[in-house]
Amino acid sequence: MNERQIIEYITAQAGPADGQLLKGIGDDCAVIRKDDQRVWLLTMDTLVESVHFNRAFHPPELLGRKAVSVNVSDIGAMGGKPVFVLLSAGMPHGFDETWFLAFVRGLTEACREYGCFIIGGDTVASPGGLTFTLTVIGEARADQVLYRSGARPGDSVWVSGPLGLAAAGLELLSRNIEPENRAFDPLREKHLNPPARVALGQELAASGRVHAMMDLSDGLATDLAHLCKQSGTGARLFAPDLPGLGMLAAAARRTGCDPLHWALSGGEDFELLFTASPEERSTLVEVAETCGLKIVPVGVIVAGAGVTLIQPEADGTQREIAISYQGFDHFRNGNGG
Amino acid sequence: MNERQIIEYITAQAGPADGQLLKGIGDDCAVIRKDDQRVWLLTMDTLVESVHFNRAFHPPELLGRKAVSVNVSDIGAMGGKPVFVLLSAGMPHGFDETWFLAFVRGLTEACREYGCFIIGGDTVASPGGLTFTLTVIGEARADQVLYRSGARPGDSVWVSGPLGLAAAGLELLSRNIEPENRAFDPLREKHLNPPARVALGQELAASGRVHAMMDLSDGLATDLAHLCKQSGTGARLFAPDLPGLGMLAAAARRTGCDPLHWALSGGEDFELLFTASPEERSTLVEVAETCGLKIVPVGVIVAGAGVTLIQPEADGTQREIAISYQGFDHFRNGNGG
Numbered sequence: 141m142n143e144r145q146i147i148e149y150i151t152a153q154a155g156p157a158d159g160q161l162l163k164g165i166g167d168d169c170a171v172i173r174k175d176d177q178r179v180w181l182l183t184m185d186t187l188v189e190s191v192h193f194n195r196a197f198h199p200p201e202l203l204g205r206k207a208v209s210v211n212v213s214d215i216g217a218m219g220g221k222p223v224f225v226l227l228s229a230g231m232p233h234g235f236d237e238t239w240f241l242a243f244v245r246g247l248t249e250a251c252r253e254y255g256c257f258i259i260g261g262d263t264v265a266s267p268g269g270l271t272f273t274l275t276v277i278g279e280a281r282a283d284q285v286l287y288r289s290g291a292r293p294g295d296s297v298w299v300s301g302p303l304g305l306a307a308a309g310l311e312l313l314s315r316n317i318e319p320e321n322r323a324f325d326p327l328r329e330k331h332l333n334p335p336a337r338v339a340l341g342q343e344l345a346a347s348g349r350v351h352a353m354m355d356l357s358d359g360l361a362t363d364l365a366h367l368c369k370q371s372g373t374g375a376r377l378f379a380p381d382l383p384g385l386g387m388l389a390a391a392a393r394r395t396g397c398d399p400l401h402w403a404l405s406g407g408e409d410f411e412l413l414f415t416a417s418p419e420e421r422s423t424l425v426e427v428a429e430t431c432g433l434k435i436v437p438v439g440v441i442v443a444g445a446g447v448t449l450i451q452p453e454a455d456g457t458q459r460e461i462a463i464s465y466q467g468f469d470h471f472r473n474g475n476g477g
Numbered sequence: 478m479n480e481r482q483i484i485e486y487i488t489a490q491a492g493p494a495d496g497q498l499l500k501g502i503g504d505d506c507a508v509i510r511k512d513d514q515r516v517w518l519l520t521m522d523t524l525v526e527s528v529h530f531n532r533a534f535h536p537p538e539l540l541g542r543k544a545v546s547v548n549v550s551d552i553g554a555m556g557g558k559p560v561f562v563l564l565s566a567g568m569p570h571g572f573d574e575t576w577f578l579a580f581v582r583g584l585t586e587a588c589r590e591y592g593c594f595i596i597g598g599d600t601v602a603s604p605g606g607l608t609f610t611l612t613v614i615g616e617a618r619a620d621q622v623l624y625r626s627g628a629r630p631g632d633s634v635w636v637s638g639p640l641g642l643a644a645a646g647l648e649l650l651s652r653n654i655e656p657e658n659r660a661f662d663p664l665r666e667k668h669l670n671p672p673a674r675v676a677l678g679q680e681l682a683a684s685g686r687v688h689a690m691m692d693l694s695d696g697l698a699t700d701l702a703h704l705c706k707q708s709g710t711g712a713r714l715f716a717p718d719l720p721g722l723g724m725l726a727a728a729a730r731r732t733g734c735d736p737l738h739w740a741l742s743g744g745e746d747f748e749l750l751f752t753a754s755p756e757e758r759s760t761l762v763e764v765a766e767t768c769g770l771k772i773v774p775v776g777v778i779v780a781g782a783g784v785t786l787i788q789p790e791a792d793g794t795q796r797e798i799a800i801s802y803q804g805f806d807h808f809r810n811g812n813g814g
Contacts (some may be wrong), residue, residue, distance in 0.1 A: 146600050150564070150581055161561070161596060170596040172561065172614075175512060184563040184598050184612060191602045224498070224509065226521040227487070228610045244487055259498060259507040263483050264523045268605015273565045275521060275612040277509075 166370065167288050168214040168354050169278070179285060181278040183214035189269035197313045200239045202333040204246025207272050209336040210357070212254045213410045215278035216338030217355035219286045219345025222256035226275040230266030243272075254338055284345040286414070290352035291371035295415035295441040298424065300337050300433055302384025303360055304399065305330035307406025308391045315395065323390040334410045340431040341412055347427050353414035359405040360438075363413055365447050365464035377404075377439035377463070379451040404449070404463060415441050503707065504625050505551040505691050506615070516622060518615040520551035526606035534650045537576045539670040541583025544609050546673040547694070549591045550747045552615035553675030554692035556623045556682025559593035563612040567603030580609075591675055621682040623751070627689035628708035632752035632778040635761065637674050637770055639721025640697055641736065642667035644743025645728045652732065660727040671747045677768040678749055684764050690751035696742040697775075700750055702784050702801035708752075713797070714741075714776035716788040741786065741800060752778050 151165045162179060163171040169181035187193055187207055212222040227247070231240060251257050256276065309331035311317075312324055319325065337355070344350045352371055356363050360377070368375050379400065388399035416424060421437070428435040439450075447464040488502045499516060500508040506518035524530055524547070530540055549559040564584070568577060588594050593613065646668035648654075649661055656662065674692070681687045689708055693700050697714070705712050716737065725736035753761060758774070765772040784801040 146566070146577070149578065150585075150595055150598075164594075164596040165598075170561070170563070172596075180517075182561070182563060182597060182612075182614070184565050184610075186565045186567060186599050186601045186610065188567055188601050188603050188605075188608075190604060224507070224519070226507070226519060226612055228521050228523045229483070230523060230525055230608060240483070241486065248487075257501075258487055259501040259509075260519060261487075261502075261521050262523050262610075264525050265528045266525050266605070266608065267527060268525075268603070268608075271525075271567060271603065271605075271608055273521075273523065273599075273610040275519075275563055277519070 163287065168217040169220070171218070171285060173282070174279060177282060178279055179282045181215050181218050181220040181280055181285075182275065183211055184273060184275045185211045185214070186271060186273040188271045194314065195270070197316075198332060200242035201246035201249075204243040205250040205333050207247055207274055208250035208254060209334050209410060210408075211274045211276040212256065212278070212338050213336035213355045213357070215276055216336055216341030217286075217353055217412060218280060219284050219341055219353065220278035220280035221342060222254050222276050222278045222338065224259045224277040225251055225256050227258055227261035228264065228273040229261070230264045230271040232267050232269070233265050235270070254336065280345065284348070286345050286350055286353040287370070288352055288354045288367045289370040291367055291373050291415040291441045292351055293373055293441050293443045294417070295351055296418045296421065296437045297364065297375055297377070297439040297441060298414050298416065298435050298437050299356065299360070299383065300340055300412040300428065300435050301409070302387055303356070303382055303404075303409055303411065304384055304388050304402030304406040306334060306408040306410075307359075307402045308388050308397070308399075311395050311397060312391055317394060320390075323387075326387060327391055330409065334408060336410055337412045337433070340428060340433055343427050343431055344412070344414060344424070347423065349420040349423055350414050350416045353412060356409045356411045356413050358407045360413065361404045361447060361463040362465050367413065367415070368441070368445065368447060368464075371441070374442045374444040375439055375447045376442055376460070377447065377449045379449055381436065381438045383436040383438070500624065505554040506557070508555070508622060510619070511616060514619060515616055516619045518552050518555050518557040518617055518622075519612065520548055521610060521612045522548045522551070523608060523610040525608045531651065532607070534653075535669060537579035538583035538586075541580040541585075542587040542670050544584055544611055545587035545591060546671050546747060547745075548611045548613040549593065549615070549675050550673035550692045550694070552613055553673055553678030554623075554690055554749060555617060556621050556678055556690065557615035557617035558679060559591050559613050559615045559675065561596045561614040562588055562593050564595055564598035565601065565610040566598070567601045567608040569604050569606070570602055572607070591673065617682065621685070623682050623687055623690040624707070625689055625691045625704045626707040628704055628710050628752040628778045629688055630710055630778050630780040631754070632688055633755045633758065633774045634701065634712055634714070634776040634778060635751050635753065635772050635774050636693065636697070636720065637677055637749040637765065637772050638746070639724055640693070640719055640741075640746055640748065641721055641725055641739030641743040643671060643745040643747075644739045645725050645734070648732050648734060649728055654731060657727075660724075663724060664728055668745065671745060673747055674749045674770070677765060677770055680764050680768055681749070681751060681761070684760065686757040686760055687751050687753045690749060693746045693748045693750050695744045697750065698741045698784060698800040699802050704750065704752070705778070705782065705784060705801070708778070711779045711781040712776055712784045713779055714784065714786045714800070716786055718773065718775045720773040720775070
């Protein structure tokens with residue numbers, strides 16, 4: 141039983157929505173009616189030691205920041221602004237107090253930067269290792285909320301920045317590979333302290349030009365498959381358009397990993413993935429520039445189902461490969477396309 | 478650094494409230510303005526394997542129910558009605574699917590009984606053991622919300638049912654003590670499947686007669702000390718009035734534990750603790766009867782600070798013992814009062 145099957149089972153048990161709930165399980169956030177103009181957005185994410193982070197190389201301040209980022213990223217991905225945070229902190233008895241205080245400092249600092257603050261939570265003993273769960277409550281204008289389900293055939297597929305950096309950074313950090321030069325810095329930083337694109341998400345939602353949006357937490361191949369499934373569409377990605385491959389090259393050589401695999405399947409980039417009509421291109425680029433970000437079109441939404449990757453061959457032809465969800469598994473272990 | 482110190486540190490870091498937040502850290506729930514008449518209540522509680530539950534004797538359906546009860550109890554303790562639930566489930570890879578499905582069945586069944594349902598969450602790998610965090614969102618009428626801070630000198634202190642049963646049940650279950658007769662059943666049941674007094678909490682809030690309320694999760698000595706601290710008062714408890722000592726007698730004999738220690742320091746009873754003017758006695762008893770419950774007065778709120786226990790001696794005199802927070806530690810290990 142994988143995460144998707146568990147979620148489907150829980151969804152089936154969850155019972156019918158009531159009038160206050162606009163969206164339950166199945167998007168980046170649950171959406172609750174706040175008043176005539178506004179909604180509440182609710183999201184919850186857990187970080188588990190040795191699964192989501194390794195204390196050997198993750199400074200506590202940055203982990204505290206990341207615990208906030210991974211949650212507010214979901215709020216931004218629906219066009220909202222984070223407001224309140226609940227924190228459940230699980231730690232072994234007698235755990236290093238200095239470490240925990242630094243974690244809380246990073247966490248509250250990130251909260252301030254994103255405009256939200258802690259209003260409650262729980263602290264528990266956790267003999268199996270550190271575990272942190274945050275619930276973040278955000279708000280958005282009801283007429284601006286962006287769901288995964290709004291993509292339309294013909295839409296351009298956009299991402300808000302380079303892909304695969306976090307996965308590459310994690311590989312370098314896990315294998316304790318020392319940087320030769322500064323080329324590894326942005327990769328390591330992307331794993332340790334990923335920024336959430338909250339301001340961009342809000343601006344894109346306010347622009348009224350975007351049809352569907354989500355954040356990239358599980359990798360482009362899987363996340364775009366989710367978006368397509370919710371929208372009742374398929375999508376086609378163009379391998380040469382994927383941003384960040386150049387930034388991954390040195391790390392790929394050093395580790396023997398495939399940069400295309402990182403870009404398509406690497407999780408935790410926390411960039412935004414969104415779709416819009418192709419004629420909105422220049423408007424969207426300008427919106428992103430106001431946030432200091434360079435968005436990149438990587439493919440198109442098509443009728444049908446499933447995500448495919450178009451890859452030009454040396455002989456001038458091109459291959460189309462199914463990559464939805466686990467469909468990209470044949471790229472695993474760096475054995476190429 | 479204990480839980481209280483951690484919470485104080487986080488509170489200090491949390492920054493100022495905004496206009497939407499009516500109550501942050503420090504009560505059973507955070508309270509957010511919903512509209513002119515109503516508020517949202519938010520609470521979060523985590524259950525960790527081998528800390529909060531033992532899979533060897535905790536059936537998964539009942540643990541699923543308890544995960545809901547411990548959370549909705551906080552909503553009821555402020556006079557609210559649970560509405561939405563977020564669930565984060567952490568499990569080791571390849572964890573027993575049948576167990577987890579039974580857990581989810583119990584959880585969703587309890588949600589239905591309390592009138593709330595799951596709207597989102599997270600599932601993660603947790604190699605160190607099972608861990609479940611729930612966030613429950615409830616609602617209440619703004620003019621009826623009951624805080625810990627409202628107790629007044631002269632108030633009677635009430636509890637909604639027998640005390641110490643959950644702690645006694647846990648002792649029996651942990652030591653695998655087989656019941657001789659049915660006397661242990663309510664104790665075991667109280668640990669495995671404690672009901673939350675949500676309906677009573679709502680009725681008491683609606684009655685307008687209660688000054689302060691919270692739920693009993695950490696034991697009467699500690700929880701009443703919290704309530705007193707928030708109210709700027711002290712309290713005096715009368716040992717002979719504590720309900721449930723008779724129900725604990727057989728288990729105390731069998732285990733060599735002190736029933737008074739269970740009643741004062743045993744956690745997880747999830748009964749309500751509340752205060753009201755003495756002249757409301759008959760009204761409150763009637764309100765509880767409409768919920769099928771028998772509430773019991775156990776002491777009085779006094780000016781000053783700290784919680785004391787009045788205990789009659791064999792010679793006709795009485796002793797007054799300080800028992801706030803860890804002040805009751807000298808009762809630990811069953812070595813009597």
